[in-house]
Amino acid sequence: MHHVVLDRWSRGSSPLHRRDARAKIVAALVFLIVLATAHRSFIPLAFAYFAILIAAGFVAGLPVFAVLKRAAVVLPFTAVFAAISVAAGEPMRAAVLVVKSYLSALAVLILVSTTPLPELLRGLECMGVPRYLLMVIQFLHRYLFVISEEAQHMCVAAQTKSGSMRRSLFHGSRFNAAAGALSVLFARSYGHAEGVYQAMLARGFQGHFRTFANPVFRKADAVFVLAALAVLAGVRLVLEVWS
Amino acid sequence: MQALIDVRDLHFQYDDGTVALSGVDFQLFPGETVAVLGANGSGKTTFVLHLNGLLKGNGSVTVCGMPVERDTLTAVRQKVGLIFQDSDNQLFMPTVIEDVAFGPLNLGLDRHEAAVRARTALHEVGMAHACEKAPYHLSAGEKKRVAIAGILAMRPEILVLDEPTTFLDPPGQNALLELLDRLPQAKILVTHDVDCARVLANRAVFFDKGRITGEGSVEEVIGRFNWDRTALKRQATSRL
DSSP: OGGGHHHHHTTOOSHHHHSOHHHHHHHHHHHHHHHHTOOTTHHHHHHHHHHHHHHHHHHTTOOHHHHHHHHGGGHHHHHHHHHHHHHTTOHHHHHHHHHHHHHHHHHHHHHHHSSOHHHHHHHHHHTTOOHHHHHHHHHHHHHHHHHHHHHHHHHHHHHHTTOOHHHHHTOGGGHHHHHHHHHHHHHHHHHHHHHHHHHHHHTTOOSOOOOSOOOOOOHHHHHHHHHHHHHHHHHHHHHHHHO | OOOSEEEEEEEEEOTTSOEEEEEEEEEEOTTOEEEEEEOTTSSHHHHHHHHTTSSOOEEEEEETTEEOOGGGHHHHHHHEEEEOSOHHHHOOSSSHHHHHHHHHHHTTOOHHHHHHHHHHHHHHTTOGGGTTSOGGGSOHHHHHHHHHHHHHTTOOSEEEEESTTTTOOHHHHHHHHHHHHHOOSEEEEEOSOHHHHHHHOSEEEEEETTEEEEEEOHHHHHHHTTOSSHHHHHHHHHHO
16 A cells, blocks of 8 residues: 555664654754754755755665655645745745755655654654644544545546546546545545544543653764754854855 | 343434434343344444444443443443454554554553563464564454454453454454354354354344344344345255
């Protein structure tokens, strides 16, 4: 199944995978803040950060090209705002927006590709993120799997009837049928999701996922956070002074 | 002898107005396996969802002397292990061992004890080798076994199995029946598979339109409601 790729990546054993989730979350936050507030000498900085992220991908043993491709999923959303900036006569601002959003997505993708979701959520919980929000993320994640699975089953069913849901969606005369299929997809996913939730309740679920892992923040995690902070801030400082 | 499950005058209506249960009385005693037979839509699954507190109707449901209420749900869910028809619904954690340990962790056991229980349960169902596998990589029979292990790890006194043999090939069905036969818990078996009922159950009840309309030995109930393919088999044999 395609939807389990991130989950599979997150269960590696690289040095990056072994770091405590909290350390990785802090490092990612530092990255996002340093990137978001950067203005001067942005082009060399973007290249430097891109190289750091690629290096992190290699260290984590991730398929870097696939990760780069997946991070591009954010581009259609930022493209709208970039287009507005271009229309307003600020093409540089548009480019910075696109690059910043892509690098941010890449950083977050590397974080979730090196940390299994239960550990990531546990790390966020330890850092004071509201439990209700985390529960929403847990269920969103679980039910995205459900919808994806149902969609795959329906695609197979459509293909056996010599159809293709994707082709139908972009074919005017068949749009109604495709829209109907989408509504069925959500109805089926809803039913399936309810089954999953009932099974969880039947096994004593009380709104809190407990994991096997017992997170311990080690010296190596502290060193990792400090190193990330030093490298990210250092690179920016050096480039800004140099410029 | 005190009944493990005691259901009195249970009524339930879904939000869309469908009356699913209309006055069900039922008892399950220690060591018993009861087959619940009946047509699709007769209320069998709705009935068993009440035993675990997943649905709440009018009437009384008592499990091991505890009324099934909001305050007792945790204890009730530990006593009654519900194994769903579709194992895919029941396997939602990333690895088999994490999935089986899900229930024990929710019971408040520490990680070590939960892991021990999970490994023991997997060993019991013959799936100890699959601990680190992802559930979606398993065959239908293996998924069913892991789903059962997930329930056994909670050490329930009662097992409720909804269509346990669905999606399994005949060797898979046989292996599952052997496994279930070995388990000492009292069982409720919701099934269309009369062979499964014959092998495992020592009593059967028949559901029709939300109520129990027949009760007795498995053969009696199958015979009374013509719930078998014997006539068809005879026809086929005579054609040969």
